[in-house]
Amino acid sequence: MTPTDSTVDRREFLKTASVAGAGLLLGARGVPLLDMRDSPNDKLVVAIMGVNSRGDVLAQNFAVAENSEVAYICDVDQRAMDKGVQTIGKMQRRAPKGIGDFRRALDDKNVDALVIAAPDHWHTPAALLALAAGKHVYVEKPCGQNAREGELLVAAQRRSGRIVQIGTQHRSGPRTIEAIGLIRSGAIGRPYLGRAWYANTRGSIGHGNVTTPPAWLDYEMWQGPAPRVPYRDNVIHYNWHWFARWGTGEICNNGTHEVDICRWALGVDYPIRVVSAGGRYAFDDDWEFPDTQEVTFEFEGRKAIVWQGQSCSGFTPNGKGRGVTIHGTEGSVFIDRNGYTLYDAKSKQVKESVGDEKEDGLNTRAPDRLTGLHIANFVGAVRSGATQHSPIEEGHKSVLLCHLGNIAQRVGSVLQVDPTNGRTIGSDDATALWSRQYAPGWAPVV
Numbered sequence: 001m002t003p004t005d006s007t008v009d010r011r012e013f014l015k016t017a018s019v020a021g022a023g024l025l026l027g028a029r030g031v032p033l034l035d036m037r038d039s040p041n042d043k044l045v046v047a048i049m050g051v052n053s054r055g056d057v058l059a060q061n062f063a064v065a066e067n068s069e070v071a072y073i074c075d076v077d078q079r080a081m082d083k084g085v086q087t088i089g090k091m092q093r094r095a096p097k098g099i100g101d102f103r104r105a106l107d108d109k110n111v112d113a114l115v116i117a118a119p120d121h122w123h124t125p126a127a128l129l130a131l132a133a134g135k136h137v138y139v140e141k142p143c144g145q146n147a148r149e150g151e152l153l154v155a156a157q158r159r160s161g162r163i164v165q166i167g168t169q170h171r172s173g174p175r176t177i178e179a180i181g182l183i184r185s186g187a188i189g190r191p192y193l194g195r196a197w198y199a200n201t202r203g204s205i206g207h208g209n210v211t212t213p214p215a216w217l218d219y220e221m222w223q224g225p226a227p228r229v230p231y232r233d234n235v236i237h238y239n240w241h242w243f244a245r246w247g248t249g250e251i252c253n254n255g256t257h258e259v260d261i262c263r264w265a266l267g268v269d270y271p272i273r274v275v276s277a278g279g280r281y282a283f284d285d286d287w288e289f290p291d292t293q294e295v296t297f298e299f300e301g302r303k304a305i306v307w308q309g310q311s312c313s314g315f316t317p318n319g320k321g322r323g324v325t326i327h328g329t330e331g332s333v334f335i336d337r338n339g340y341t342l343y344d345a346k347s348k349q350v351k352e353s354v355g356d357e358k359e360d361g362l363n364t365r366a367p368d369r370l371t372g373l374h375i376a377n378f379v380g381a382v383r384s385g386a387t388q389h390s391p392i393e394e395g396h397k398s399v400l401l402c403h404l405g406n407i408a409q410r411v412g413s414v415l416q417v418d419p420t421n422g423r424t425i426g427s428d429d430a431t432a433l434w435s436r437q438y439a440p441g442w443a444p445v446v
Contacts, residue, residue: 047072047105055117074102124149148435166395189330194262208234249289260398282312295405
């Protein structure tokens with residue numbers, strides 16, 4: 001990827017987000033942020049953890065973002081690490097170092113932040129180690145492999161005072177921000193329902209065989225915090241998403257983005273009830289999560305969110321592979337990654353704002369404008385105290401909804417939830433699924 005108009009947009013975003021003046025910059029609880037104005041290179045130095053898929057996109061965006069530099073490419077796949085070093089080395093003045101163990105990057109005092117795009121089971125453990133080392137964190141969604149990890153990460157961020165940004169890029173989208181502003185101003189009356197969906201055409205992952213890990217993979221490090229199991233040939237790299245030991249299913253994998261928009265638009269935090277229906281319907285294989293799922297979240301104040309996941313059926317009556325509709329007493333709004341359309345109460349189009357750049361919402365490996373803007377916001381938050389678009393407190397609330405959807409699916413009954421903290425009420429089975437078992441010595445602590 002070469003610098004484009006998106007790069008210019010990011011630079012302008014940083015300029016407008018900067019805070020003028022001199023002196024020490026303070027973060028949450030008065031802990032000093034980075035004051036780089038007197039730094040020789042005036043850059044945020046980052047290490048990227050996991051570059052096989054999403055991490056490759058993040059690395060490229062951090063490499064071209066103003067006031068940012070990639071110092072380390074960390075991956076347990078030697079091939080991906082070598083490729084990442086070569087790619088990023090062509091995009092910035094200094095080539096990054098390639099290492100297999102990201103913890104060595106945390107030992108480097110020149111590294112300011114850890115960017116986490118490793119599998120879900122690594123997100124919180126790696127983030128906690130980074131915060132303990134005094135680093136800032138940019139972590140892809142979900143922010144944890146289970147509900148308890150999100151709580152731990154919020155607590156660790158508050159204690160450290162570092163910046164933790166979750167990769168819900170919609171929050172940095174100008175048109176999404178504009179759409180939320182219209183909803184807040186009463187353009188659709190009182191918003192009461194958010195509908196979110198994701199529809200793809202994923203194939204079967206088959207039935208894997210136990211075999212020897214390939215020579216290019218450090219499988220021990222890949223497992224990290226997860227309890228050890230033999231290597232199987234249908235898990236790495238992408239299919240770990242569909243195994244409960246490492247992944248979180250489609251609702252956390254992709255649903256997080258749209259559920260987050262619904263929660264943002266409705267102005268809600270934690271639900272009072274959650275119910276899920278679905279299963280692994282399309283294929284008979286090793287996939288452990290639903291490929292077809294519909295979850296309803298009910299909130300106080302007569303509001304609800306419905307998420308529909310179709311991992312193996314690309315048909316959608318909305319004509320879009322993913323998106324959101326927010327329904328109110330006087331109209332509705334459709335929102336996706338390209339913009340929004342506003343309708344009145346009789347479904348007549350009132351306003352539309354759609355970008356010229358038509359981004360494929362199903363292709364998470366392609367560079368996109370929203371990711372660039374989101375990274376610019378993170379860099380601005382660290383460097384100059386700019387307001388974060390996706391602080392971990394907000395990200396955790398949206399991810400928690402998705403975890404509750406998975407828990408409701410596994411328990412097979414309606415979950416009653418405490419609206420003050422999102423915790424389940426009156427179900428031992430649900431409580432048992434709040435956290436997980438870890439490999440010896442890997443249990444996260446704050």
